[in-house]
Amino acid sequence: MRTLRVAVALFALGTACALPAHAESDAFAEPRAAMMRLIEKDVALTREFTGAAQFDARVMQAMARVPRHEFVPGPLRNHAYENRPLPIGHGQTISQPYIVALMSDLADVDADEKVLEVGTGSGYQAAILAELVREVYSIEIIEPLAEQARERLARLGYANVTTRLGDGYYGWQEHAPFDAILVTAAANHVPPSLIAQLRAGGRLVIPVGARFLTQQLLLVEKNADGSLRTRQILPVRFVPLTGSH
Amino acid sequence: MLAAVALVSGSAIAYEILLMRLLSIVQWHHFAYMIISLALLGYGVSGTFIALFKSRLQRALHGSFAASAALFAISAVVCFVLAQRIPFNGLELVWNPYQLVYLSALYLLFLVPFLFAATCVGLALTTFAWAAGRVYLFDLLGAGCGAMAIVAVLFVVAPQGGLKFVAAVAMVAASLACVGAESARVRFAGSLTGTAVLLLLVIPMDWLVLRLSPYKGLSQALAAVDARPLGEYSNPLGLLTVVDNPTIPFRYAPGLSFNAPRGPPRQLAVFTDGDAVSAITHIDGSLDSLTYLDYTPGALPYHLLDAPRVLVLGAGGGHEVLLARHLGASWIDAVELNPLMVRLLIDDLGAFAGNLFTTHNVAVHVSEARAFVADSRARFDLIKLALLDSAAASGAGVHALSESYLYTVEAFASYLQHLSPGGILAITRWLKLPPRDSLKLMATAIEALRRAGVADPSRHLAMVRSWNTVTLLVRNGGFSSADIERLREFCRARSFDAVYYHGMPASEANRFNLLSEPYFHMGATRLLTDAAAFTAQYKFHLTPATDDQPYFYHFFKWRTLPELYALRAQGGAGLIEWGYLLLIATLLQAGVAGGVLILLPLWLQGRSRSGSGGLRTGSYFFVLGLAFLFIEIAFIQKLILFLGNPVYAVAVVLSGFLVFAGLGSGFSTRFDKLEGTRRADPIHVVTAIIAVIATGYVLLLLDLLPLAIGLAEPLKVLLALLVIAPLAFCMGMPFPIGLHRVSVRRPDFLPWAWGLNGFASVLSAALATLLAIQFGFTALVLCGSALYLGAAWLLPAPAR
Missing domain, CATH: 3.40.50.150 (Vaccinia Virus protein VP39)
Incomplete structure (x- = not known):
């Protein structure tokens, strides 16, 4: 009997660990739903420019599930679900939800895939990816952020995210190749090692622009023969010429 | 007292130049520009302040002057230290309205030292308006020397160290002002102030350590694990910071092809003013x-x-x-x-x-x-x-x-x-x-x-x-x-x-x-x-x-703004040209703040008095404020190109302008004796000469200058000064002529004249940039010339 009770307790504990800790209803459910409506509106407005009439349903579900308020500093929690970037300290930001959704959608990942993220930041993008794929590997160069994100992701039950502090330039060779790579900070060039660690058919996404002002996204697609094709996406409903569509 | 005026003016302009450097390092250039422009409203506000407390301030003139100068010295340092604790983040302005509160707090903080400095000069000018030409001479001479001196200081010390220099000079001015005081107590205070200069020298530099915005490139590079600054090098051109990171080396290769087999080798990053980055690549022979x-x-x-x-x-x-x-x-x-x-x-x-x-x-x-x-x-x-x-x-x-x-x-x-x-x-x-x-x-x-x-x-x-x-x-x-x-x-x-x-x-x-x-x-x-x-x-x-409109980075079109603003949350914010908008915002804010702090009190006071002609006289000083800077700014730009080095050019041309204008101001006292005679009104003659010289220069002479570009540097500087001299000499006259005339007719209006002129200078600096962007420097000079001619018409004729 005692053994059974221990087993039940362990099972209960195991279930609790397997389910992300935020599964229970939370006070932010309504703001999160409002955020989802905003993202849907933006997607509809920019579909001609991003090439996506609507985002992958799985991405939208992940955005609707992940408790963004857990990833922003305490005083900013009430702003967590506004469709804007927020500062997270150390000169870093948590991206605007629409951009996170767009990057996740562009990564075009399946449930059994493996993703590398360069720039863990708050860990929010990693959490979204964790909802979408089998394994997420994430590298951060700022020590306190890396530590906080590791602790936060563990607390929220994202067991399929592995983080480390270090140089993202050379990717993460032990776990390569990756089905998708997301670089969450603007870069002056795409590191050749990241391209090398991208599986044939894989996708790499990088934002371009200053902090708080993401201007465009770069999508690199590696074809089956190893050749590359890139797409530059201006995620805004804007054409530079009057009368041009 | 005149020496004290010169020292305060010199340290105030040095402070302005220094703040521009400091704020460009901790923030960004365009925010620095806006913050300082608005802080300079302190000049306008000092007019209101003097007008309201004129009798009390003038009764204890030496004490008031000395106190203002000492408060300028103290607030120049303290306000900078406090401002560094305000978490303003300009990049977040589009998302977070609270940033506006921080921004306003910055304006107000920096307005304080300028208010005290301007009160000193304003007090001297309004009290000795009968000798305005001489006071203004020392004001401008001091400013001219201050601009030169701070550039020289910046070759020797880091910009934050320059703050001590500014405060020390202002303290000496305070001390000097006490020398002529009748009260023994004030004289004693003066000697105490003199010794306080020594205290400034021992202010720990830790208090003045620059706290860069965490979003600047340098802050970001230093946040990475194992990053370390290798060295800091400073001169008036900028603050260079070399950063090394043995664990996560810096790598800079803009546009590197995806087909490159490898990236760059180890590099060091050199940041200028905490941002613009250059890479130094390690070459090991391979x-x-x-x-x-x-x-x-x-x-x-x-x-x-x-x-x-x-x-x-x-x-x-x-x-x-x-x-x-x-x-x-x-x-x-x-x-x-x-x-x-x-x-x-x-x-x-x-x-x-x-x-x-x-x-x-x-x-x-x-x-x-x-x-x-x-x-x-x-x-x-x-x-x-x-x-x-x-x-x-x-x-x-x-x-x-x-x-x-x-x-x-x-x-x-x-x-x-x-x-x-x-x-x-x-x-x-x-x-x-x-x-x-x-x-x-x-x-x-x-x-x-x-x-x-x-x-x-x-x-x-x-x-x-x-x-x-x-x-x-x-x-x-x-x-x-x-x-x-x-x-x-x-x-x-x-x-x-x-x-x-x-x-x-x-x-x-x-x-x-x-x-x-x-x-x-x-x-x-x-x-x-x-x-x-x-x-x-x-x-x-x-x-x-073009060289006349050298704004390559200006891509803004008004008609695009509504569209981008509506899309700001959907990615449009990144396409808006914030520098230009901040310039417009500066103008609007300066206009509103000037209206509330200067024009409104003036109007209220005017209602309670029976004097007339205030509007016209006020307009005269206001228009002068606009015109002087239009022409000065345009010529600084024109001569930068000729002199080559922007730092020397700005220092030489700015100082030259101020010094020659000061000399002109001193010369203008000769006209005071002519007032009331049947000769032509000197203001018409002087403004006409200004208009003719300025217009002649932009239409003829400046095209000839490039022919002399191959001359040795000292000769070029001399030539530039020769060009400036007659123009600036004449431009120094209308203001003291006006003050002298007002001192005879309506002495109560003097503080307002000072304040309105200061207010106009703030608007003028922003407006000059706007006009130059839209129409070019030639147009700016023509506009300035026209304003001078208009000003002459505004000033009431001398009493006969």
């Missing part, structure tokens, strides 16, 4: 580690030329020099403005950089790029303009207000003249979507070629793009079909896209880095075929910059 260079867009011209003689404009950390050396240049002349950067590469980090700058076929010149080219008799096979501004700053329109004489039509014409037959001008810039810089470069090159008599520029131009850079080539004599074949091969091997070459099929425009539309190709083609219609339709300003 050619293998430099293979990446051939995969950068900047390698293209080396595929079209054989062992070229190269001129690099903007040597920076040496990237372009390294590229040239690696790709077979026979000789490299590299021009760098900042001597500290050159010294770093030669001395401190020479070994790290493989003694790049002292290689046998490299000659490094410390000079301003335009001046070097204008002065050079050599011809080059390749002239390269290095990409030196940061991508983030470039993208956010940070430079919108910055004048740049490197990217004007006249500059391009000068580069083209220095190309050998078949030589190439190559310029790489960050790629922006929708295209802006790239198309303006193209438009500028087309205009320069046309001016050089090339009937069909299309054969002389080529452009390629990587995913984040655009490179323009202009070839003297045009591109051959063999060139174009090589260019296409270069692009194919690196997955770059051709944007334009003569005869390029549209199908080739969007091959590797796909855009939703081939915007770059379409834009480049239309600029060659129907430029007028295209630039009119395009939602960004693409008209080429």
Whole structure:
């Protein structure tokens, strides 16, 4: 009997660990739903420019599930679900939800895939990816952020995210190749090692622009023969010429 | 007292210049500009302050002056320390309205020291209005010397150390003011103040450590694990910070091809004012580690030329020099403005950089790029303009207000003249979507070629793009079909896209880095075929910059603003040119604040008194404030180009203007005796002379100056001062003439005259930039001249 009770307790504990800790209803459910409506509106407005009439349903579900308020500093929690970037300290930001959704959608990942993220930041993008794929590997160069994100992701039950502090330039060779790579900070060039660690058919996404002002996204697609094709996406409903569509 | 006036004026202008440096380092240039512009309203507010407490202040004149000067000294340091604790983040303005509160707090804080400084000068001018010419003489002489002195100080100490210098000089002024006091107590206080100067010297530098915005490039680099600053080097041109990171090395290779087998070797980062970054690449002798260079867009011209003689404009950390050396240049002349950067590469980090700058076929010149080219008799096979501004700053329109004489039509014409037959001008810039810089470069090159008599520029131009850079080539004599074949091969091997070459099929425009539309190709083609219609339709300003309107980075069009503003949360914020908008915001805020703090009290006081003619007299001083700066700013810009070095030029021209205006002011006291005689009103004569000289200069003389550009530097400075002297001398007169006349008729109006003039100066600085952007410096001078003529009409005639 005692053994059974221990087993039940362990099972209960195991279930609790397997389910992300935020599964229970939370006070932010309504703001999160409002955020989802905003993202849907933006997607509809920019579909001609991003090439996506609507985002992958799985991405939208992940955005609707992940408790963004857990990833922003305490005083900013009430702003967590506004469709804007927020500062997270150390000169870093948590991206605007629409951009996170767009990057996740562009990564075009399946449930059994493996993703590398360069720039863990708050860990929010990693959490979204964790909802979408089998394994997420994430590298951060700022020590306190890396530590906080590791602790936060563990607390929220994202067991399929592995983080480390270090140089993202050379990717993460032990776990390569990756089905998708997301670089969450603007870069002056795409590191050749990241391209090398991208599986044939894989996708790499990088934002371009200053902090708080993401201007465009770069999508690199590696074809089956190893050749590359890139797409530059201006995620805004804007054409530079009057009368041009 | 007069010496004290000079010292306060000198330290106030030094403080202004210093704050511009300090705030450009901790924040960004355009925010610094706005914050200081509004803080200068302190000059206007001091008029209100003096008017309200005039009798009390003047009764204890020496004490009031000394107290104000001492408070200026203290607040100059304290307000800066406090301001550093305000968590203002300009980048977040679009998202977070609380940032406006922080921004306002910054204005208010910096207004305090300027208010105290201006109170000193205002008190002296209004109390001794009968000798306004002499007081104003010392005010301007002091300011002129202060501007020179602070530039000299910045060669010796870091900008935050300069704060002590400013405070010390102001303290000495306070002490001096007490000397003439009747009260023994005040004299005693004066000697105490004198000794307080010594206290300033022991202020711990820890209190003044600069707290950079965490979003600046330097802060970001230092946040990475194991990053460490290797050294800091400062001069008036900027604060250079070298950062090393053995664990996560810095790597800078803009536009590097995806096909590059490897990235750059270990690099050190050099940040200027905490942002614009240059990389210093470690050269260990192995050619293998430099293979990446051939995969950068900047390698293209080396595929079209054989062992070229190269001129690099903007040597920076040496990237372009390294590229040239690696790709077979026979000789490299590299021009760098900042001597500290050159010294770093030669001395401190020479070994790290493989003694790049002292290689046998490299000659490094410390000079301003335009001046070097204008002065050079050599011809080059390749002239390269290095990409030196940061991508983030470039993208956010940070430079919108910055004048740049490197990217004007006249500059391009000068580069083209220095190309050998078949030589190439190559310029790489960050790629922006929708295209802006790239198309303006193209438009500028087309205009320069046309001016050089090339009937069909299309054969002389080529452009390629990587995913984040655009490179323009202009070839003297045009591109051959063999060139174009090589260019296409270069692009194919690196997955770059051709944007334009003569005869390029549209199908080739969007091959590797796909855009939703081939915007770059379409834009480049239309600029060659129907430029007028295209630039009119395009939602960004693409008209080429000229030396008269040197605002290459200005892409703003009013009609695009509503659309982008509506889209600000959907990505539009990144496309708005914030620098320009902040300029407008500065003007509006200064207008409102000036209205509330200066005009409203004036109006209220006017209602309670029976005096008349206040509006007209007030307008006179207001218009003078506008006109003086219009002309001064325009001539500073015109002479920067002539003198070459912007730091010396600003210091020399600004000081020259102030000193000669001061002398003019001193001279104007002679007119006081003429008041009431039957001779012509001197104000009409003086303003007419100003208008004639200023207009004559911009229409005739300034075109002749470039002929003297080859003179030795001291001669050029002398020539510039000779040009300024008569104009500034006359410009120093109308203000004291007016004050003297008002002191006879309505002495109670004197503080308002001072305040309105100060208020107008704030508006004028912002307005001058706006007018220069829209209409050019020539128009600005003409406008200033017209205002002087109008002012003469506003001033009531002397009592006869």
